[in-house]
Amino acid sequence: MPMADGADKEKRTVKGKIMTYLVTGAAGFIGAAVAKRLTGDNEVVTIDNLSTGREDNIPPGVEFLKGSVADADLIRRLSDRKFDAVIHIAGQSSGEISFEDPVYDLQTNYQSTVLLLDLARKTGCKKFIYASTMSVYGDHNPPICSEDATLVPKSFYAVGKAASENYMRIYSEQFGIACTALRLFNIYGIGQNMDNLKQGMASIYLAMALSDHKINVKGSKDRFRDFVYIDEAADAFIKALGREEGYDVFNVCTGKATTVEQIINIIKENLPYDVEVQYSEGTPGDQFGIYGNYDKISKALGWKPQIGFETGMKRMIEWAVKDHR
Ligand SMILES: NC(=O)c1ccc[n+]([C@@H]2O[C@H](COP(=O)([O-])OP(=O)(O)OC[C@H]3O[C@@H](n4cnc5c(N)ncnc54)[C@H](O)[C@@H]3O)[C@@H](O)[C@H]2O)c1
Secondary structure, three states: OOOOOOOOHHHOOOOOOOOEEEEEOOOOHHHHHHHHHHOOOOEEEEEEOOOOOOHHHOOOOOEEEEOOOOOHHHHHOOOOOOOOEEEEOOOOOOHHHHHHOHHHHHHHHHHHHHHHHHHHHHHOOOEEEEEEEHHHHOOOOOOEEOOOOOOOOOOHHHHHHHHHHHHHHHHHHHHOOEEEEEEEOEEEOOOOOOOOOOOOHHHHHHHHHHHHOEEEEEOOOOOEEOEEEHHHHHHHHHHHOOOOOOEEEEEEOOOOOEEHHHHHHHHHHOOOOOOEEEEEOOOOOOOOEOEEOOHHHHHHHOOOOOOOHHHHHHHHHHHHHHHHO
16 A cells, blocks of 8 residues: 655554544545545545445545534544544535535535634644645636636635635645645546536536436537546645645646547447437536646646546446446
8 A cells, every 4th residue: 555655654653554644525536536545554534424425435444424524513523633634525516506505515615624724723733635626717718727827716616615725825824734725627537426417527428328328418518628537636635745835736637628529429439329419508607618737736746647538438438337337
């Protein structure tokens, strides 16, 4: 089991573990992948309310606290624990849901960050890593974004993530916590929730194609995104553990744009039956098209995407056909 960068054998505790991590949302897609990379040599604790995650997703060996990351009492109960890092991944990740219930979105994605940052401050935890999003950029022309692009969030979801980043910056400046915000672009791959039709472009279309042989696209087929394979996204979190000081923000992206039409074509080409495609009105706050520049994370953390979208998507389709449906 690989140790997190910077992990030190001398830190081995009485329980025989090297590091202790709080990874929120380990019953979900990204949280499970990150927690899995850390178990073994390290002690890993997760908080998850199972709102979109499943208990059987949580990797073996992870201590599971069922509850909400927005619950101040639950977070307070962790005040006597010592974490080497907090990796905050739990959250609701749908712009659409943030319009349906802005208060729920605020509590889950933003209040939770403040509660966990404050837990880190009070317990002397020196590292905080956060699952932020490319949604903070909004629409740009040209549509390729580096980290210094102006933030024009278009959904309450994106506002909450941008606010969380700013809280991290100030907690870092004021209290010396090394804070890293990872602006995840579209993460996809094996293990993605195929029952949630409100989050994850590739997984939504694939789930529809498998269950109904019909894909309903909300918005234009020309919209485009930057897709990052799950294993590589998890790797970015592990690499971020190597940061020892200050606040920084990194794109986690591939620098390549894939359109809705291209995604659908790959799905159609890899399924043994015809798939009908229908178009309906777009969802509020949806960005038209965006992709990212990954120079910064590549230089600072040595992270570089290797898996092309078609390769990753074929893996995902094979998994979904065999193991899911
Ligand atoms: N998947 C992507 O493409 C993507 C892109 C950008 C950012 N993100 C961010 O990454 C994070 C994880 O996304 P994911 O794709 O793994 O989603 P997911 O739904 O698979 O996982 C989220 C997990 O958090 C849990 N959760 C939700 N609200 C909670 C709460 N209030 N308290 C405790 N647990 C809660 C869910 O039960 C689930 O297990 C989210 O914060 C999301 O905003 C994801």
